Amino acid sequence: MKHTSTSTEKHPIGGSAVRRAFFASLTGTALEWYDFAIYSVAAALVFGDVFFPSEDPATGTLLAFSTYAVGYVSRPLGGFVFGRLGDKIGRKKVLIATLVLIGIATLLIGLLPSYATIGVAAPIALVILRFAQGVGVGGEWGGAVLLSSEFGDPRRRGFFASAAQIGPPAGNLLANGVLAALGALLTENQFLTWGWRVAFLLSGVLVVFGLWIRTKLEETPVFKAMEAEQNRPQAPIREVFATHPRALTAAILSRIAPDVLYALFTVFVLTYATGELGMSRGSALAAVLIGSSLQVFLIPLAGALSDRVNRRLVYGVSAAAAGVWPFLFFPMIGGGSWPLLVLGVVVALAIHSLMYGPQAAFIAEQFSPRLRYTGSSLAYTLAGVVGGAVAPLLFTALLDAYESWVPLALYIVVTAAVTITGLCLGRDGGRSDEEELIGGSDSADRTSEPLGSQTASAG
Template sequence: MSNTLESFGSPPAPKVSSVRRVIAASLVGTSLEWYDFFIYGTAAALVFNKLFFPDFDPLVGTLLAFATFAVGFISRPLGGIIFGHYGDKLGRKNVLVVTLLLMGLATFAIGLLPTYGTIGAWAPALLVILRFLQGLGLGGEWGGAVLMTLESGDPKRRGLNASWPQVGVPVGLLLANGILSLMGGATSESAFLSWGWRIPFLLSGLLVIVGLVIRLTIAESPLFAETEKAGDKTKMPIVEVFRRYPKQVALAIGARVGVDVAFYTFVLFITTYVTTYLDLPKSYALNAVLIAAACQVVFIPLFGHLSDVHGRRPVYLFGAIAAAVWVFVFFKLLDTGNLALIILAAVVALFFHAAMYGPQAAFISEMFPTRVRYTGASMGYQLAGIVGGALAPIISTWLLDTYDSSLAVCAYVVGMLAITVICVLLAPETSKADLNDDPAELAEPTPPDVPTGKGRHAARHA
């Protein structure tokens, strides 16, 4: 079924260099956003419990620090709604500039924040506010970065192209853990707690300038420009998403939630488990995650490409089932206390995670039509973060404290991955979908008096 956009003619395909420029701009910007996000998460596991919640037991302080970490996930759906609305109405590019600025300035401000010992309860309160702003920025960032690559390149390479913004996650994680590890090694424990932890946050200001320069050089998404020319934009994207595409939103949430829980168990909870439960040096966890993240820079586009060849669902399901099995091996390897085996645990864990994360961006985005794709994809992706990544470190820490066993954490991860498997099985295969088609219309019976795509599209807008 074709869209009335055809009556205006299709724009010429972008040149390869243009597509590469779009991919580079999306990757750099997203990497910087995730750097900001992960700097906070790693600092929450290592120092925020001591600096902002010093009057509590170490484990309770860690729980409270992770609670402030969760605030970023709670504000991400709001960021997805706000920036998705403007991204579907005003275009992808301009919104991406705003989200990068918001995220960078909030992170820079955290680096200047006084601690509990200086201003008392105001310190954690201001920390929560800045974390909320971080979440708003990231909530709007993901959808725009993914759509710029998805809507700009060869339809046969959408999985690969859309996977590049996903690579921003391990790159951001690599930068965050690398700089924190460098600062930890270059300073004493007291100096790191005093001022060393601030340096990675303050560096965000410089990194944002680089990201803005690159991002301002790209053109708008061709598909959005086509939709704008056709006058097919909707006045209230969020209303249309919930009215016409609730099934797609629900499936997107379910498909993502297990991926999120597994990821934050593998890269964030590992720090708490290794340092607090196993009483090993924090460098063990930091270095393991660092190496695994470097490997994932290759893993993610690999699985994005494989989803173009074999379909989104088979690749996604392989990753989910394999990760559910590996989580048990993961903790067994951590329990050995052997650095090489801890590194192996993390690398394999992120390999299986990449099998889900590589095709995920295209899989979720392809569920929605162009006129509401920014809003719909952002909502499905970010709402999953509330019950996924936001709660995963908190629930895992509580389970470990309550049952004194990693098996409880494993059961939790497997349960959430089971939800992902079910939702991926229920979702349609999207790798061959036409981005000009409307998934809601494809699911409806064709009216006898409107036999083809152009007529149905016109009838819907009559």
């Protein structure tokens, strides 16, 4: 239903509100991805020995990565539950709930007894807690994207939406930094026995900080306008599948290559560098640490670039580069050179940044504002099941079966082709939806600092 606004005044960006939303989106997602990332790193380096003891190290690693995959498989549940709630009751409430869920799960993992202490109950409990982590992350991403982008100027959606995208490398950076410091300060036995738990227990402190930030936020102007117009969906999941099938397909496919590339160069590369190249754990972690630190700056730059250049073009060219890079990376590091490993990881994560920066805006733009939380969450979580969830398992299985990096590189090529297909199916976004919604809601709370520097045009 269209609403016509008689107001043509420009509503300036509420600088403080926009900054708070951007910071809350970034920090909250970073805290949740810190939790998720320490699990990923621990799965690669610790959990095989602590929770899945086996005479064959490869089997232990494979089992540990299977629990890593559980966190992705459970994400659609979070997307279904929290996504629909985000479109029905608001972005803010849902984002507080997801932060609490993943924080508690991570804290309990840090307290979980090992296999040697309680036997098979240990890996079972680990899987359950990992499942809970995934549910929380599945409901988090879509809301974090909308939190920053719905406060910001739609003409700069690529930049504003990238706040949530900075979270994963920032969280990964923090997680790897903590684990690297613990690995440097502790002996191998101390680290495996109790040192890794410290990183998980720190999550409790970080979650309190994240909650303090999010509870101080207002609801987004877009959701307030939907409330004022009584335009909230009653069955958002059904409506997304019925009215946005092409958009959902495009958004899902667009995520595959970034997920798989990230799994290769932040998770599996740790196993490859230590197991195949004979490098130390600290050296492998340091390489990922350096690459992630650069991503914190590259991702918002990539998002901003996509506001000036066609978003799909930036994304697509980067996906093609992702398909090429592994064929250069693996021969380059074959001699076990740490500087070359660092260079290879940095370039790979730079390519990832050029896809990941525009990704949030691209996905959000595929859906109408009233279905954005649900649609974005479903796309994010369903793509994770066939992308990041199985990637470490497939990398491990392919390397074990063929004893060559070539199948791994070919796997990346396939995912790049899938992502480019999704981009071709998608559409270029605009700001008309927000202008119609915000401009048409004369009853909306104008003190909530609506989307900035735009005319409240007639719908």
